[in-house]
Amino acid sequence: MCVFRGAAEISSVLYKDIDNQGIDHCVSVRCQGYENSLAECSFSDRTPLGFNDKVAKATCYQEPKERSACEFKCVNNKCVLLEQTCDGVDHCGDNSDEMCCKDCRGDSFRCKSGVCLSREALDDGIMDCLGGEDEMRKHITNPVGRSGASSHGKTNS
Known part of the structure; x- marks a missing residue:
């Protein structure tokens, strides 16, 4: 265990x-x-x-023998690779590698609060984003840039 x-x-x-x-x-x-x-x-x-x-x-998980091998230190002191951050997968076990993300890697979903979620977390009946946007029928991914137009996003089902 x-x-x-x-x-x-x-x-x-x-x-x-x-x-x-x-x-x-x-x-x-x-x-x-x-x-x-x-x-x-x-x-x-x-x-x-x-x-x-x-x-x-x-x-x-076991602590790395060499402290310099730690690319990203989780809140719980676990070390993960930098490429494992903001990808929608909780590698830390406390989700700190998925928080405060400016962008998400791969096809993961970014909450308005900066948390990256796996696409599997969308529409699963569990509100993972603070604002609940992961449970909305249509998910805003990227804003459409038109001058004078409202800032509605592209939608995915």
């Missing part, structure tokens, strides 16, 4: 390649990133596991 600083890496492995100790079902887990343990996450969709099914694998 990863404590305090979250996972360094997530991936998947084949069910047959792990020591399953009699486990025959799997669940979907949704975590927000501020949890201290899996017990604080939401669980759903208990499904039977097949021999060739893939299951999630997490490698816990």
Whole structure:
């Protein structure tokens, strides 16, 4: 179990390649990133596991041995790469790598407050942006620049 600083890496492995100790079902887990343990996450969709099914694998974060290797220091003192900031993925575990962003990397969504969210967080029934713009039917992405015109944005569904 990863404590305090979250996972360094997530991936998947084949069910047959792990020591399953009699486990025959799997669940979907949704975590927000501020949890201290899996017990604080939401669980759903208990499904039977097949021999060739893939299951999630997490490698816990460990402090870098060399302090100079820290490109971005999270609020919780975890270190992440600078390229992992403002990409909509909470690499810090406290979401500090997604806050105060002028722009978001990739196709992530930027809240008016400067927080970057994954596109998967849009219209999911959970208000992640302070103003709730991630739950609006149409999402403002870039302002359209016309003199004299109102500043409505392009919309994506």
